Amino acid sequence: MGxxxxxxxxxSPLRSREARAVRVLSSCTQGSTGDPxxxxxxxxxxxxxxxxxxxxxxxDEEQQSDYLHSSRWDELLQLRPDGMPPVRLxxxxxxxxxVEERTGKVVSVGNRKLRPLGLWTVRVRxxxxxxxxxxxxxxxxxxxxxxxxxxxxxxxxxxxxxxGANTKGTIGYVNKQMAAGxxxxxDGGTEIEAISLCGSQAGSxxxxxxxxxxxxxxxxxxxxxxx
Numbered sequence: 001m002g003x004x005x006x007x008x009x010x011x012s013p014l015r016s017r018e019a020r021a022v023r024v025l026s027s028c029t030q031g032s033t034g035d036p037x038x039x040x041x042x043x044x045x046x047x048x049x050x051x052x053x054x055x056x057x058x059x060d061e062e063q064q065s066d067y068l069h070s071s072r073w074d075e076l077l078q079l080r081p082d083g084m085p086p087v088r089l090x091x092x093x094x095x096x097x098x099v100e101e102r103t104g105k106v107v108s109v110g111n112r113k114l115r116p117l118g119l120w121t122v123r124v125r126x127x128x129x130x131x132x133x134x135x136x137x138x139x140x141x142x143x144x145x146x147x148x149x150x151x152x153x154x155x156x157x158x159x160x161x162x163x164g165a166n167t168k169g170t171i172g173y174v175n176k177q178m179a180a181g182x183x184x185x186x187d188g189g190t191e192i193e194a195i196s197l198c199g200s201q202a203g204s205x206x207x208x209x210x211x212x213x214x215x216x217x218x219x220x221x222x223x224x225x226x227x
Contacts, residue, residue: 005095005198005208056102068105076100077113085117085219089227095198096141096227098213109197109211110178118219120182121197124162124172124210134171137164139199139210142224147174147194147214149186158183162194162212166202172210182214193220 056076062069068076077100080086087098087107098107098114098121107114109121127134139145144165153159160174160183174182186192194214213223 005200005211058103062103062105066106068100068103068107072100072103072105073111073113076102077107077111077117079117084222085114085119087114087117087119087223089223091141091227094141095211097197101226115181118215120174120178120192120214122174122178122212122214124212125175126172127210130169130171133163133167133169134210135200135204136167136169136202137171138166138202139164139171139196140201141196141198143196143199145194145196145212147182147186147192149183151183151187160186162210164202191217193217195220195224 056072062072076086078086086101088101089096090099090104090106091097098109098119099105100107109123111121114121146163146165148161148163148170150159150161151157156176156179158176158179160179161170162172162174163170173179182192192214193216194212197211197213198208199210200208213220215223
């Protein structure tokens with residue numbers, strides 16, 4: 001049992017079902033909105049599922065994409081007044097995505113704007129070199145992962161090994177660019193936890209990508225609550 005996250009994006013794209021309902025209903029009633037009953041239905045749908053207070057007005061181009069447009073990063077990827085990051089977890093199949101809370105748009109794994117928010121997201125590297133360990137580890141979305149510093153690693157003194165919480169074997173590594181910054185935080189004594197955003201169940205023969213998000217325990221707890 002258990003499925004792996006696909007190497008490439010598959011299936012139907014993420015869409016806001018509420019926004020879709022508004023758009024579909026509005027398009028179906030074009031030319032008929034003079035009917036008071038139709039106007040009432042459209043008004044009801046918009047009040048239930050339409051733009052909420054604090055929501056962001058998106059262009060047509062932005063609405064067509066699952067992902068938060070780069071022109072919005074500086075504006076929207078800022079810490080909330082309570083000090084928490086402005087993102088939530090959303091499940092899509094066997095994968096969890098980080099979505100910006102005001103637009104519902106996905107923030108890509110590895111987005112550099114997440115780091116100042118206290119979030120480190122990465123696709124684990126080197127899985128092909130640790131196939132047995134990867135197959136034995138619990139890596140499905142939401143599973144805790146262990147990050148271990150390897151300062152004596154001959155290939156990279158900033159190396160950070162990744163393993164499943166149920167095993168001690170290394171499944172792969174944080175990429176060098178991300179590890180360079182995250183290693184300084186770990187070496188400074190800051191407690192960092194990690195959870196899988198995408199991966200397979202232990203024993204699964206279907207091995208695909210493994211993605212993770214790492215942050216302080218407080219932020220990880222906040223993300224788990226808000227999904």
